[in-house]
Amino acid sequence: SKRDLLIFDAEENLAVALAKYTADISAKFAAERGAVTVVLSGGSLIYALRKLTEAPYLETVDWSKWHVFWVDERVVPKDHEDSNYKLALDGFLSKVPIPAGQVYAINDALSAEGAAEDYETILKQLVKNGVLAMSKTTGFPRFDLQLLGMGPDGHIASLFPGHPLVKENKKWVTHILDSPKPPPQRITFTFPVINSSAYVAMVVTGAGKAGAVQKAISDKKTSDLLPVEMAILDDGEFTWFTDKEAVSMLQN
Numbered sequence: 001s002k003r004d005l006l007i008f009d010a011e012e013n014l015a016v017a018l019a020k021y022t023a024d025i026s027a028k029f030a031a032e033r034g035a036v037t038v039v040l041s042g043g044s045l046i047y048a049l050r051k052l053t054e055a056p057y058l059e060t061v062d063w064s065k066w067h068v069f070w071v072d073e074r075v076v077p078k079d080h081e082d083s084n085y086k087l088a089l090d091g092f093l094s095k096v097p098i099p100a101g102q103v104y105a106i107n108d109a110l111s112a113e114g115a116a117e118d119y120e121t122i123l124k125q126l127v128k129n130g131v132l133a134m135s136k137t138t139g140f141p142r143f144d145l146q147l148l149g150m151g152p153d154g155h156i157a158s159l160f161p162g163h164p165l166v167k168e169n170k171k172w173v174t175h176i177l178d179s180p181k182p183p184p185q186r187i188t189f190t191f192p193v194i195n196s197s198a199y200v201a202m203v204v205t206g207a208g209k210a211g212a213v214q215k216a217i218s219d220k221k222t223s224d225l226l227p228v229e230m231a232i233l234d235d236g237e238f239t240w241f242t243d244k245e246a247v248s249m250l251q252n
């Protein structure tokens with residue numbers, strides 16, 4: 001597993017580089033597999049994807065090959081202000097021509113537990129269809145690219161510091177009823193799924209996240225690992241996309 005730390009002078013430059021990175025990975029998997037499985041988080045990540053909706057990528061990316069998933073979702077109606085689906089639809093998905101049937105939103109009519117089970121069933125069907133790859137070593141699905149953000153507390157997806165869900169090692173998708181960040185009811189991919197990915201971009205900007213970035217990037221590991229420190233890919237490339245503010249607490 002390879003890890004890279006990219007630091008940009010300005011968020012604008014980060015967004016430009018993130019678009020090229022995503023387009024290159026998209027071209028690789030479209031050619032190799034005929035499908036590109038892309039996982040989105042909610043939060044600030046969606047704004048950072050804005051350059052993909054402009055020239056040249058709007059025309060050059062083969063959007064027809066994209067299959068879009070969420071690493072986590074709040075259990076609210078799809079048109080609710082807290083919905084990660086709505087955030088991505090408004091800021092990204094409505095601006096690129098991905099076939100609607102290849103955008104896998106949660107079933108918002110179900111309970112959190114039901115929605116997590118339903119989402120895992122959809123993933124298993126896509127493995128059977130050959131759209132979604134499986135990791136030969138972990139036995140979990142292997143997404144081509146996960147585009148993720150991190151909260152100031154070091155949480156990723158809806159996997160929060162000190163929460164028992166960070167230890168889930170059987171389910172692909174699980175649910176949480178007591179998220180410390182509202183809204184409380186969510187579904188989330190588990191660590192084995194995140195860590196089976198081929199590529200992960202961890203997109204983190206702003207001074208408010210500098211403490212978690214410092215802890216995550218430090219060589220000195222303590223037993224109280226932040227969720228972002230538990231994102232260790234089995235066989236993939238993990239790239240931090242950061243700005244100066246986010247790395248302002250690093251020593252070198």
Ligand SMILES: O=C1O[C@H](COP(=O)(O)O)[C@@H](O)[C@H](O)[C@H]1O
Binds near residue numbers: 074084155
């Ligand atoms: O609640 C959530 O927060 C994280 C981090 O969001 P950010 O705005 O601080 O980048 C996000 O990655 C996750 O998908 C979302 O549900």
